[in-house]
Structure formats: C-alpha cells, structure tokens
Amino acid sequence: MKDIIADLNKAFDHRVRLGIMSILLVNDWMEFNGFKTLLEVTDGNLASHIKALEKEAYIEVKKQFVGKKPNTTYRVTELGKKAFAAHLDALEKLLNIRP
Amino acid sequence: MTQHHRQHFETLQEIRSIMERSSRFISLSGLSGVSAGIFALIGAGFASAYLGRWPFGQDDYYPFKLQELHRWGLTAWQFFLIDAVVVFIGALGSAVFFTTRKAKLKGQKIWDPLVQRLLINLAIPLTSGFIFILGLIYHGLVGLVAPAALIFYGLALVHASKYTLNDIRYLGAAEIVLGLIATFFIGYGLLCWALGFGILHIGYGWYMYRKYEQPTSN
Numbered sequence: 001m002k003d004i005i006a007d008l009n010k011a012f013d014h015r016v017r018l019g020i021m022s023i024l025l026v027n028d029w030m031e032f033n034g035f036k037t038l039l040e041v042t043d044g045n046l047a048s049h050i051k052a053l054e055k056e057a058y059i060e061v062k063k064q065f066v067g068k069k070p071n072t073t074y075r076v077t078e079l080g081k082k083a084f085a086a087h088l089d090a091l092e093k094l095l096n097i098r099p
Numbered sequence: 100m101t102q103h104h105r106q107h108f109e110t111l112q113e114i115r116s117i118m119e120r121s122s123r124f125i126s127l128s129g130l131s132g133v134s135a136g137i138f139a140l141i142g143a144g145f146a147s148a149y150l151g152r153w154p155f156g157q158d159d160y161y162p163f164k165l166q167e168l169h170r171w172g173l174t175a176w177q178f179f180l181i182d183a184v185v186v187f188i189g190a191l192g193s194a195v196f197f198t199t200r201k202a203k204l205k206g207q208k209i210w211d212p213l214v215q216r217l218l219i220n221l222a223i224p225l226t227s228g229f230i231f232i233l234g235l236i237y238h239g240l241v242g243l244v245a246p247a248a249l250i251f252y253g254l255a256l257v258h259a260s261k262y263t264l265n266d267i268r269y270l271g272a273a274e275i276v277l278g279l280i281a282t283f284f285i286g287y288g289l290l291c292w293a294l295g296f297g298i299l300h301i302g303y304g305w306y307m308y309r310k311y312e313q314p315t316s317n
Contacts, residue, residue, distance in 0.1 A: 026118045026121060027122055094103070
C-alpha cells in the first residue's frame with residue numbers, strides 16, 4: 001500500500017494541474033485562454049500551475065504572433081506523457097485495492 | 100468505498116470529463132436532429148406529391164419521366180430546386196437554433212475551435228458529395244441522387260463523430276447502409292431518402308435528447 005502511494009506524482013497533486021495535463025493529452029496544442037475557459041481558473045492561478053509543470057519539463061511553451069497579437073500555446077512533452085500515464089496507473093491501482 | 104477510494108475515483112472521473120470537454124463539441128442538441136428530420140419528411144412529402152405517386156412499391160423508374168413533368172406551374176427542376184433549398188435552410192436553421200440554445204443553457208461557447216474543427220470535418224465530405232451530386236444531375240443520372248446524398252452524409256457523420264458526441268457514428272453508419280440499398284433499388288430512392296433524412300433523424304435525435312438533455316429524475 002505504501003509504495004503505491006509513493007507512485008503518485010506530487011507534481012500532479014492539484015485539480016488544475018491534472019486538468020492541464022488531461023487537456024494536453026487529447027489536444028496537440030492549447031492556448032492559455034483555452035485552459036482558462038475549460039478549467040474556470042484565474043490568470044494568476046493558472047500561470048503558477050503552468051510554470052510548475054514547465055519546471056518539471058512536462059509541458060513546453062510556444063510563443064508566436066498571430067497578426068500583431070502575441071499568442072502563447074502549450075503542448076505536452078514525451079516526459080510529461082509518461083509521467084502522467086504513470087500517475088494514472090497509480091491511481092487505478094489504488095482504486096483496485098479492496099479496503 | 101473508503102474516503103480515499105472515493106477521492107481517487109472522482110479524480111479519474113474528472114480527468115475523463117475534461118478530456119471529453121476539451122476535445123469534442125458536446126453541445127450538439129438531439130432536438131436539432133428531430134427538427135431536421137421533420138423538415139426532411141415535409142420535403143419528401145411534397146416531392147412525392149409532385150411526382151404524383153405513393154413512394155412505396157415502384158414498378159418503374161420514375162426519373163426518366165422528370166423531363167415531361169409540369170405540375171403546380173413548375174417544371175421538375177424548378178420544383179426540386181425550391182424543395183431542396185427550403186428543406187436545407189429549414190433543417191440547418193433549426194439545427195443551429197437548438198444547438199445554440201443547448202450551448203447557452205450549459206454555459207458553453209458556440210463558436211470556439213472545437214466547433215470550427217467539427218464544421219470543417221463535416222464540410223469536406225459534404226461539399227464533395229454536393230459537387231458529386233451536381234455531376235450526377237448534369238449527366239442525367241437523377242436516380243442516383245438520393246443514394247449518393249445518403250452515402251456522403253453518412254460518411255460525413257462517421258468522420259465527424261470524432262469531434263462531437265460519438266453517438267452520431269451509428270447514425271452515420273445507418274445512413275450509409277440505406278444509401279447502399281437505395282443504389283441497387285433505385286426506384287425506392289425517395290423512400291430511402293425519407294427514411295434516412297426523416298425517420299432516422301427524428302428517432303435518433305429523440306434518443307440523444309433523452310440520453311443527454313432531458314432532466315432525469317434519478
């Protein structure tokens with residue numbers, strides 16, 4: 001029991017971070033505002049969670065200009081995909097243990 | 100289920116729901132299908148009346164007679180053009196109305212990248228089908244118009260089901276089967292068209308409305 005809990009990734013230990021990863025697994029790219037509407041969070045809150053995931057190299061940023069507007073999009077890295085899959089596996093295993 | 104179990108279970112459910120919401124347009128209303136089906140049935144009814152025949156039991160191949168037809172002060176081409184345009188606008192307009200209404204009720208945006216992706220993926224097979232049908236008419240192969248419409252529409256639905264409620268995949272498959280049947284039993288084209296665009300839309304739309312939208316008591 002103990003070591004399974006250890007498999008849960010601390011980096012995903014928050015609703016917003018789980019949301020960001022879930023969105024990026026099914027979308028190639030997502031804009032900052034896309035996260036905002038889907039997850040219903042404030043700019044500051046979202047930015048800090050994105051930064052945390054970026055720091056772990058689970059997601060990467062692409063900054064570009066659409067016309068004259070700066071546009072920031074995000075995508076998941078290979079490392080991020082593996083880490084999230086491992087996290088989901090751990091959650092599943094925890095669910096399969098009979099209390 | 101312990102406290103922890105429940106919590107992990109809810110986490111997994113939320114992940115699943117976010118994946119759905121972020122990759123599919125889920126505001127498509129079942130009532131859109133019902134209203135489009137009603138317009139299709141009315142259109143098919145008028146077509147049947149114009150052709151002056153009951154659509155069941157075809158002993159001959161009606162398209163060959165189209166050139167000679169003149170009823171209600173309209174040639175066959177004028178009649179079918181008006182009939183098609185009215186049905187198309189009615190069906191599309193009511194579909195947009197009900198889907199916009201559902202999106203508003205759910206607080207979802209009606210014009211976002213998901214809708215655009217859905218529409219583009221619907222438009223590719225539908226536009227190809229439309230031009231193909233114009234080609235059929237140009238060559239005088241009007242008997243194949245109804246089967247071609249059903250097949251292309253079915254393919255469009257199967258293809259677009261990846262971007263919206265997955266249920267429309269089965270509706271699409273049913274349309275394709277009807278279209279293929281109508282390709283061989285060409286005299287039943289109008290009947291198959293009415294079944295596919297009318298009855299199937301109404302039935303399936305109602306089923307989807309009951310499944311996703313009607314307030315349930317449980």
